[in-house]
Amino acid sequence: EFVQKYGLSFPMKRIIGKGKDATTEIIGFQPFPEVTQRNKLSVELRRLEAEFGLTPAARARIEVEVTEKPAPVRKRERRA
Numbered sequence: 001e002f003v004q005k006y007g008l009s010f011p012m013k014r015i016i017g018k019g020k021d022a023t024t025e026i027i028g029f030q031p032f033p034e035v036t037q038r039n040k041l042s043v044e045l046r047r048l049e050a051e052f053g054l055t056p057a058a059r060a061r062i063e064v065e066v067t068e069k070p071a072p073v074r075k076r077e078r079r080a
Contacts, residue, residue: 008035 009031013024031039049055053062 002032002034006032008032 009029011026012028012030014027016023016025046055050058053059
């Protein structure tokens with residue numbers, strides 16, 4: 001919601017001149033602190049997912065040996 005409202009970054013400005021004649025000049029852009037925190041948390045979450053085998057690549061490597069066919073599930077009869 002924050003990013004949709006304000007964007008990912010804000011302009012860094014330099015004040016040129018003094019008093020009433022002062023103007024500003026954009027010298028670059030800097031990410032909002034909230035965006036920086038979100039990016040750091042995203043990296044940490046990916047690291048934890050990889051450590052616990054929760055990434056798509058890790059799930060593709062899982063091999064399961066099926067020894068017997070599971071019994072079919074019966075539908076319950078309704079009681080009147």
